[in-house]
Amino acid sequence: MNKQIVLAKRPVGWPDESCFRLEQCPEPACGPQDVVVEAVWLSLDPYLRGRMNEGPSYAPGFALDRPMVSRVVGRVLESQNARFRKGDWVWGFLPWALRCLTPRGEGLTLIDPSLGKPSLAISALGMPGLTAWVGAIELGNPAPGDTVFISSAAGAVGQLAGQFAKRAGARVVGSVGSDDKVAYVLERCGFDAAFNYKTRSVDEALAELCPKGIDVYFDNVGGSTLEAALRHANIMARFPVCGMISAYNETEDRGIRGLQALLSKRIQMTGFIIYDHIHKLPAYQARVAPWFRDGEMHFHEDIVQGLEQAPTALIGMMKGEAIGKRLVQVAAE
Amino acid sequence: MNKQIVLAKRPVGWPDESCFRLEQCPEPACGPQDVVVEAVWLSLDPYLRGRMNEGPSYAPGFALDRPMVSRVVGRVLESQNARFRKGDWVWGFLPWALRCLTPRGEGLTLIDPSLGKPSLAISALGMPGLTAWVGAIELGNPAPGDTVFISSAAGAVGQLAGQFAKRAGARVVGSVGSDDKVAYVLERCGFDAAFNYKTRSVDEALAELCPKGIDVYFDNVGGSTLEAALRHANIMARFPVCGMISAYNETEDRGIRGLQALLSKRIQMTGFIIYDHIHKLPAYQARVAPWFRDGEMHFHEDIVQGLEQAPTALIGMMKGEAIGKRLVQVAAE
Structure with a gap:
């Protein structure tokens, strides 16, 4: 059964677990040109706090009772789109759900496996x-x-x-x-x-x-x-x-x-x-990927297991408990 | 008799007239390489407030019982320095005095009369x-x-x-x-x-x-x-x-x-x-002097007469009473 995390209420000051709700949701149905993605890694980022407010921050606010959204790395489960094949690694701004539909594959980016492990696409190489x-x-x-x-x-x-x-x-x-x-x-x-x-x-x-x-x-x-x-x-x-x-x-x-x-x-x-700088990403990746591959630079991922742990992991990150980049692992890699 | 305005005490909050003192001082004696300048225009600037404090602002603080200093336009009264002749218009950071000595002429800059009237050297062209x-x-x-x-x-x-x-x-x-x-x-x-x-x-x-x-x-x-x-x-x-x-x-x-x-x-x-930008001054002057000469740009000088009026004029400028650039005229042009 598919599951998702929605914004249940807007926080005033520090958010707590009651701001979120884990709920069941329909399985995505893949139509023409669509892509279904299985989430593997969710990115937890400080800017998400601003999107939980009513007014716009630099990104639009999340809607109440709708899923939280962040950068997600996942695998293509099903594709009717010529740009993507089953098994491809992709990333995009996707809902916090086990599986989701991306209409016409819009907003999905293929991950080049030669640059390093897939999670790097939303961390050191993202x-x-x-x-x-x-x-x-x-x-x-x-x-x-x-x-x-x-x-x-x-x-x-x-x-x-x-x-x-x-x-x-x-x-x-x-x-x-x-x-x-x-x-x-x-x-x-x-x-x-x-x-x-x-x-x-x-x-x-x-x-x-x-x-x-x-x-x-x-x-x-x-x-x-x-x-x-x-x-x-x-x-x-x-x-x-x-x-x-x-x-x-x-x-x-x-x-x-x-x-x-x-x-x-x-x-x-x-x-x-x-x-504003996203056009620089390919050149950045080409420059720094070898530094990570060759061990010249270090990057720590602080991994929390399970979609249901995402709210607590996000709150904990805001309070400073994570070392390095905090990711939620939703499925086996 | 020569006169000067000294800093009598450091202000706390808004300065008032008691922070300044008008006093007699010796006539400058021109030694070898020295230049004596007769002040004509004193510049009153907001940054002078910071220099009246004890600690350094971005310019060193004024000493107590020593003259106030600002940009001054004046005439050379006497010169034993080959760079300056009697009657030349000059500007420099000079004490608020009717006449002052500049040892070896250091810090004095000749004013090019072809650029406009002398006071512009400490205002629109300065x-x-x-x-x-x-x-x-x-x-x-x-x-x-x-x-x-x-x-x-x-x-x-x-x-x-x-x-x-x-x-x-x-x-x-x-x-x-x-x-x-x-x-x-x-x-x-x-x-x-x-x-x-x-x-x-x-x-x-x-x-x-x-x-x-x-x-x-x-x-x-x-x-x-x-x-x-x-x-x-x-x-x-x-x-x-x-x-x-x-x-x-x-x-x-x-x-x-x-x-x-x-x-x-x-x-x-x-x-x-x-x-930090002072090296740009000659190019700036060459670019904009024609705009003032040809009346394409307007520059207002708010002139107060008399050295003894400088403290009141400075306080008034800080309180916003001046329109345009406030100058104190100390001698006839």
């Missing part, structure tokens, strides 16, 4: 990877010897942003939310320094770990970490702004203090959304 | 002009049909920023602090629309006057005007940040709310300080 590249390299533009500070450094994007900046010759410092994550980014991702912001003042940590100041701040969180980065920024620093997760679950906006540093230090802050 | 150009054109990068919103639009920089953006084909909207200034920017500077933020909600005014949203916000003030501009910004908007005068006299930083718009709208905010 949007999180390209996000890290655009922010850390294209907007951050680190020079050898620059100091790059990354928040949510053990997250899907942060772990890669740091490794890309290292390859550019920068000193890389990360803030993370647990001692395990400190160990992860130091030992597996090769960061030069990292600290647990839950047990240490960000200001003190930056003073110690970024003795030459910050040239690039890759912002995933906003809030008081952004304020501290403004205080420790060097002249002409670049602040690519990829996320402000600290604000997503706030019901009140407390404002960012110390923004005058933008002026006194000539800082450039650039908000970016990866959809 | 830093305020180049500031308007870099912010409105280089960082703002307005396309024909874009909407450019400018705060402090009747100020030294704002009045030019708007006219430059008009020449680039943009629709230009200004916020100002009086009805006289509304009339000024509409009738003399050719803005498409303007409003008095003291008598009208900025949000309402932007909704009416920028019906297609804001593509470029030239920020001179920060604070709630910046917050409103973030709300009305279009996707991919550019926010050159030239000043945050609303914060300069605040003793508490209330923070900027709604900065998440940077992300959802992919806004680029760039703080800039004109000293």
Whole structure:
């Protein structure tokens, strides 16, 4: 029997399990030109929080009582479309369901198996990877010897942003939310320094770990970490702004203090959304796939088993419990 | 007898006249290689407020009981330096005094009289002009049909920023602090629309006057005007940040709310300080001097007479009473 996860109610502040509902749903019926996909991997991403609200974020909001949607990697179960064959690996923005219909195969992208395992299409070789590249390299533009500070450094994007900046010759410092994550980014991702912001003042940590100041701040969180980065920024620093997760679950906006540093230090802050850069994906994949294949870069997937666990896994990711990219495995690979 | 204006005490919040003292001082004695300058025009600029504080702003702080310093246009009274002759017009960062010594002529720049009247060297053809150009054109990068919103639009920089953006084909909207200034920017500077933020909600005014949203916000003030501009910004908007005068006299930083718009709208905010661009001044002057000479652009100087009036004139400018560029005339031209 097919199953799906729907948005049962809109959260105010932090979402909890009651915002979601697991329900049975019809099996997809494949018509002319259609493709039926069996979901294998669901991507859990911070931006999904915004889509659970009523108003539009940068993506349209989810409808109540309709399935949650995110990037999903799956296998073609049935195809009446010449672009896809049974057994092909594909990814697309698909509902959180065991099996789904994609009318005329629209929005599905074939995955090239030569680039690596299929889940990479929604992780290191997909949007999180390209996000890290655009922010850390294209907007951050680190020079050898620059100091790059990354928040949510053990997250899907942060772990890669740091490794890309290292390859550019920068000193890389990360803030993370647990001692395990400190160990992860130091030992597996090769960061030069990292600290647990839950047990240490960000200001003190930056003073110690970024003795030459910050040239690039890759912002995933906003809030008081952004304020501290403004205080420790060097002249002409670049602040690519990829996320402000600290604000997503706030019901009140407390404002960012110390923004005058933008002026006194000539800082450039650039908000970016990866959809604007999607045309760069093939070139990105061709450039970095060998680095993963050859073990020059590390990418951790934090895997939760079972469609029914997706809501709890999403809430947990927002609260910072995942290391690396969190995926839900819905079916055997 | 020579006279000067010194910083008598550091202001907390808004400065008042007691922060300054007019006092007699020695006549400059011209040694080998030295130049004595008679001040004619003193420039009053918003950034001077920051230099009255203890800590460094982007320029070093003024010392207590030492003269105020700003850009000054003057005449060479006496020169033992081969680069300058008696009667030459020069400008430099000079003390607020009737006459001053510049050891070895350092920091003095000759003014080319063919470019226009001497005071232009510290106004439309000097830093305020180049500031308007870099912010409105280089960082703002307005396309024909874009909407450019400018705060402090009747100020030294704002009045030019708007006219430059008009020449680039943009629709230009200004916020100002009086009805006289509304009339000024509409009738003399050719803005498409303007409003008095003291008598009208900025949000309402932007909704009416920028019906297609804001593509470029030239920020001179920060604070709630910046917050409103973030709300009305279009996707991919550019926010050159030239000043945050609303914060300069605040003793508490209330923070900027709604900065998440940077992300959802992919806004680029760039703080800039004109000293980083000073190498562009000759090319800027060559480009725009004909526009002023031929009457294609308008530039208003708000002139206050007498060195002793400089403190009151500076305080008044910070409170928004000047239209255009405020200068203090210290001697006959």
